Amino acid sequence: MKDSKLLKGTLQTIILKLLSDKDKMYGYEITQQVKQLTAGEFILTEGALYPALHKLEADGYLQTDSVIVDGRARKYYSLTEFGQKEQVSKVQDALTFVEKLQLILNSKPSLS
Amino acid sequence: MKDSKLLKGTLQTIILKLLSDKDKMYGYEITQQVKQLTAGEFILTEGALYPALHKLEADGYLQTDSVIVDGRARKYYSLTEFGQKEQVSKVQDALTFVEKLQLILNSKPSLS
DNA sequence: CTATATACATAAGAAAATTATGTATATTTG
DNA sequence: CAAATATACATAATTTTCTTATGTATATAG
Numbered sequence: 001m002k003d004s005k006l007l008k009g010t011l012q013t014i015i016l017k018l019l020s021d022k023d024k025m026y027g028y029e030i031t032q033q034v035k036q037l038t039a040g041e042f043i044l045t046e047g048a049l050y051p052a053l054h055k056l057e058a059d060g061y062l063q064t065d066s067v068i069v070d071g072r073a074r075k076y077y078s079l080t081e082f083g084q085k086e087q088v089s090k091v092q093d094a095l096t097f098v099e100k101l102q103l104i105l106n107s108k109p110s111l112s
Numbered sequence: 113m114k115d116s117k118l119l120k121g122t123l124q125t126i127i128l129k130l131l132s133d134k135d136k137m138y139g140y141e142i143t144q145q146v147k148q149l150t151a152g153e154f155i156l157t158e159g160a161l162y163p164a165l166h167k168l169e170a171d172g173y174l175q176t177d178s179v180i181v182d183g184r185a186r187k188y189y190s191l192t193e194f195g196q197k198e199q200v201s202k203v204q205d206a207l208t209f210v211e212k213l214q215l216i217l218n219s220k221p222s223l224s
Numbered sequence: 225c226t227a228t229a230t231a232c233a234t235a236a237g238a239a240a241a242t243t244a245t246g247t248a249t250a251t252t253t254g
Numbered sequence: 255c256a257a258a259t260a261t262a263c264a265t266a267a268t269t270t271t272c273t274t275a276t277g278t279a280t281a282t283a284g
Binding site for chain 1: 229230231232233234235240241
């Protein structure tokens with residue numbers, strides 16, 4: 001995997017899932033958590049992350065809480081009730097997707 | 113999964129993998145094979161498939177062989193030597209990707 | 225004091241999909 | 255037999271989503 005490409009449409013779902021596990025997180029924290037969970041394989045760039053967060057907020061999935069910590073601005077995101085509901089089906093959809101993808105990518109040559 | 117979205121960047125890899133298994137296939141056949149392998153979950157639309165095939169050919173992964181069968185045009189695609197090599201690493205990358213994605217999507221809430 | 229880490233944000237461009245069309249022939253069904 | 259569906263390819267406009275580059279700002283480590 002050359003430098004962590006191919007996040008491809010799953011970024012929103014990843015964000016929702018992490019927030020479902022952790023109650024509230026801020027952007028930088030999300031990048032670090034993803035890096036840690038994937039042993040450095042997924043690198044979330046800011047150019048992808050922040051627009052995704054803004055869109056999720058605009059669409060009503062997330063709400064924010066801005067605070068100052070150690071002299072630096074920090075913007076906490078958390079799931080709305082709607083976001084919590086959608087998270088469940090989006091994660092399920094993504095898991096179904098990867099299972100089907102594995103089916104294809106692991107399929108043996110047809111002996112025709 | 114509402115109508116099979118989120119193919120997202122894996123389409124090229126799926127095509128290469130199928131052609132690695134079956135020697136040669138034509139576009140319509142690929143759509144049917146994917147539908148069958150995923151129990152109808154992935155629907156390849158022509159607007160996605162044909163441009164992808166053209167790009168793979170332009171990039172040297174595929175070569176074509178046009179024939180007429182039962183009075184209808186049919187364009188067979190097969191892997192070039194280069195395409196065969198690349199297929200291996202692209203499939204491996206995609207499998208690594210989905211494993212990491214599953215790690216995230218199946219992770220338990222941190223008990224912090 | 226300088227580099228790195230933390231922390232957010234946006235803008236230009238590219239890549240890849242969706243949706244909508246278009247052409248054409250073969251087969252199935254009412 | 256007419257109409258609908260299946261087979262078979264293709265492209266164009268638009269949208270979504272990501273990459274790359276840039277910008278601002280403070281804290282900490284060397």
